[in-house]
Amino acid sequence: MLSPGEAPLIDNLPPDCAILARVDCDRTEDAPLHRHPHGEFYLIRQGHAVSASTKAQWLIPSGQAYWVPPGVIHGGAMKRVSGICAYLSPTFITGQLPDEPAVFSVSPLIASLLERWVGHAAQGASARSIDHHIVALLADEMSRALTKPILLPMPSTDRMRHVMSAWSALCDERVDLTELAFRCGMSRRTFTRKFREETGMSAGKWIETARVIRGCRLMAEGISVTETAFMLGYESVASFFNLCRRNTGMSPSVLAHEL
Numbered sequence: 281m282l283s284p285g286e287a288p289l290i291d292n293l294p295p296d297c298a299i300l301a302r303v304d305c306d307r308t309e310d311a312p313l314h315r316h317p318h319g320e321f322y323l324i325r326q327g328h329a330v331s332a333s334t335k336a337q338w339l340i341p342s343g344q345a346y347w348v349p350p351g352v353i354h355g356g357a358m359k360r361v362s363g364i365c366a367y368l369s370p371t372f373i374t375g376q377l378p379d380e381p382a383v384f385s386v387s388p389l390i391a392s393l394l395e396r397w398v399g400h401a402a403q404g405a406s407a408r409s410i411d412h413h414i415v416a417l418l419a420d421e422m423s424r425a426l427t428k429p430i431l432l433p434m435p436s437t438d439r440m441r442h443v444m445s446a447w448s449a450l451c452d453e454r455v456d457l458t459e460l461a462f463r464c465g466m467s468r469r470t471f472t473r474k475f476r477e478e479t480g481m482s483a484g485k486w487i488e489t490a491r492v493i494r495g496c497r498l499m500a501e502g503i504s505v506t507e508t509a510f511m512l513g514y515e516s517v518a519s520f521f522n523l524c525r526r527n528t529g530m531s532p533s534v535l536a537h538e539l
Contacts, residue, residue, distance in 0.1 A: 287353045288314045297404035298372040301397035313355040319368045320348045327361035338429040347382045364394045384425040433479040448490040453513020492527045505532040
């Protein structure tokens with residue numbers, strides 16, 4: 281597992297600035313694990329992001345936002361994302377925002393507050409007295425709007441984490457638990473026991489969740505629900521429908537629309 285000193289440090293704030301806010305349009309990228317000296321808000325208006333830390337991956341659809349505190353190792357992928365990104369210096373936000381990453385629904389007030397920063401700090405700006413009030417309002421709104429994202433916790437053992445991360449990128453249906461256990465250098469019984477110990481989730485449930493995230497990414501690329509179901513190894517759309525319902529409460533078509 282990466283330590284803070286091993287992840288590249290990327291500073292997006294200009295010197296002597298407390299806030300930098302910008303509008304992103306149709307942004308697509310795949311960012312490796314890194315860290316910032318500043319905190320980061322990202323409001324997603326269109327598209328979706330799959331964010332990652334050393335411990336988990338999670339899917340963030342449109343209509344939600346995420347917060348990454350200063351120094352936290354993170355990375356992920358975006359596909360045709362439009363929204364607002366805001367970077368905040370640690371001295372400006374000390375003690376006001378969560379110390380852990382958070383995902384939350386975007387209320388009209390949250391959107392309005394971040395838009396206000398876009399108008400003021402598109403090139404970077406020092407903090408005004410009103411900006412401290414904005415941070416306090418954001419913190420209060422976040423606490424009321426926290427959501428439970430589609431979360432994929434990663435094993436802590438290096439080899440197991442590498443094997444499962446590689447499998448989740450494609451969700452190859454031809455690979456079963458016995459094969460995954462073999463790749464991890466374990467018997468199936470040891471693998472399933474250690475997997476639950478390290479992730480808090482059964483291997484079978486983890487595989488289901490990985491397929492939901494992979495399916496969302498495929499549908500966001502314009503692949504039909506039917507083709508997505510078959511690419512994930514399901515023999516019928518009904519099976520994929522049930523998977524999405526069970527894990528998100530939405531049908532594939534509704535979920536695709538949310539992305």
